[in-house]
Amino acid sequence: MFAERTGYIVWFSDAKAARGLDKYGTLHYLSRKMQYAVMYMNADVAEEAVRNLQRLPFVKKIERSYRNEIKTEYEKNTPDKTRFYSL
Known part of the structure; x- marks a missing residue:
């Protein structure tokens, strides 16, 4: 099936x-003005990838999304009031 994915914000x-x-x-989104990027990676390799990202000279900070x-459900x-407003 699908692998578990985690998101990271890289400044x-x-x-x-x-x-x-x-x-x-x-790489999902890259903001040149605010200088951050939104990335998604597989959860099983995320820890190693974050360590490699922190070694890059242009990376300031990495935050987990x-x-x-x-909760999205x-x-x-509140009760449905549509029956009170119908003609």
Whole structure:
């Protein structure tokens, strides 16, 4: 099936050199103005890839994304009022 993926936000100082980050995972988004990149990589190789990323001279900081830990299933606790507004 599908491998477990984790996301990382990589802050960098050189946008031209940051284009080479796709060697370490899937480069999803690269912001030249704010100088960060959003990457996804397999969870089993993520620890080793982060260690290799930290050694790069243009990488300032690496943060793990908590997007997959946020609850995305919502429940509606309010009653449906559409029947009161119908003609």
